[in-house]
Amino acid sequence: MSRLLKRIFSIFLVLAVLVFIAGNKAGWFESKDGDKAAGQASGPEALRVNGVVLTPGGLSDLIYATGTILADEQVELSAEVSGRITSIRFTEGTSVKKGDLLVTINDAELLAQQRKNNYTLRLAEEREARQKSLLAKEAVSQEVYDRALTELNTVQAEAALIEAQLQKTRIVAPFDGTIGLRHVSEGAYVTPGQRIAGLARTVPVKLEFTVPERFSGSVNKGARVKxxxxxxxxxxxxxxxxxxxxxxxVTRALTVRATYPNTRGELNPGSYARVEFKLNHLSEAITVPAQAIVPELGGFKVFVYRNGKAESRNISVGIRTNEAVQIADGLKAGDTIITTGILQVRDGMPVMIDNLTIQNP
Structure with missing residues (x-):
């Protein structure tokens, strides 16, 4: 019986020891004073933040503007003389070639004058030839020949005038392009300046936009615009x-034009465009995220992670983009910048990096 009691006592003793060890590890037996003392010994709790390791990379100084797509060439076809349209020789929305006859206006009267002038011209040419032959034989005076020559020149001038008037009754394509919607019909009476149709060349197209005056010196021929x-x-x-x-x-801006091939005809003149123009490009720039910069009176600063603590660092900034700012002075490649908890961070405060990334501009 005594052996059984000893065995039971031994089992209880082992269990008690195990419970004590487990409770000690869990802190069941620590006093409140001990807790307070332990807290004082461990110091202030470190602030958890995110950080980024700076590496040099490319940075472009960009400006953004609004632009308009323009046709390479564009004209409103209109009448030069009054008259009735006798024929329309184009189909709306089709391509035409330079010199193609598009519209004719009634020219019957001018054609009659031209035929009459042709007869007069032929007679004047024959008369001038005869007088010239007689002058060579000294059969007529110089004065008689000069009158024949003057008559010929006058008739030739009249022929040129009639031809010029006839050209005004014929509207031809001034360049290759696509003709738009017509605003007249055959038989309609038109007057000078009346709109007939639009003609545009859209391969290539032009992009027109403006840049502020302070950037005008950075715009050069051949520069690429996105x-x-x-x-x-x-x-x-x-x-x-x-x-x-x-x-x-008025606007204090410089107007710039660029050309786009538009070989597939995907752009239409008059379209609104959002322009991104690169002024400068730095290949080895040190940049920090914009949210990491703290503005101060007369400058800027950032917090650098160093030996488990935050260290404030005064900086000089350069180019700014929507997401990053170039550091002109105050930081170097390899520095770790604190990017979160900026409002809580103080110089010398213990910090712990939860999420550390390597910058890749």
Whole structure:
């Protein structure tokens, strides 16, 4: 019986020891004073933040503007003389070639005058030839020949005048392009300046936009411009070919034009464009996220992670983009910048990096 009691006592003793060890590890037996003392010994709790390790990379100085797509060439076809339209020789929305006859206006009277002039011209030419032959034989005087020559020149001038008037009754395509909607019909009476149809060449097209005066010196012929339009999701690229020679005194901006091939005809003149123009590009720039910068009176600062603590660092900034700011002075590659908890961070405060990324501009 005594052996059984000893065995039971041993089991209880082992269980008690195990419970004590487990409770000690769990802190069941620590006093409140001990807790307070332990807290004082461990110091202030570190602030958890995110950080980024700076690496040099490319940075472009961009300006954004609004632009308009223009036709390479565009004209409103209109009548030069009054008269009734006798024929319309184009189909709306089709391509035409330079010199194609598009519209004719009643020219019957001018054609009659031309036929009459042709007879007179033929007679004047024969008369001048005879007088010239007789003059060579000294059969007529110089004065008689001069009158025949003057008559011939006068008739030739009248022929040229009639031909010029006939040209005004014929509307031809001044360049290759696509003709738009017509605004007249055969038989309609038109007057000078009356609109007949529009003609545009849309291969290539032009992109027109403006840049502020302070950036005008950075716009050079051959510079590449990126832009987007509502009808196309992807970004397109045009090349600057000309600028106005002066700044607009009203807007204080420089008007710039670039050309886009438009070989597939995807852009229509008159479309609204959002333009992204690169002024400068730095290949080895040090940048920090914009949210990491703290503005101060007379400058800026950031917090650098160093040996488990936050260290404030005064900086000079350069180029700004929507997401990043170039650091001109105050930081170097390899520095770790604190990017979150900026409002809570103080110089010398213990911090712990929860999420550390390496910058990749």
């Amino acid at each position: 832009f987007t339009v509502e009808s196309i999701d992807s970004q397109l690229e045009a090349v600057v070919y000309a600028t106005e020679p002066k700044i607009d005194p």
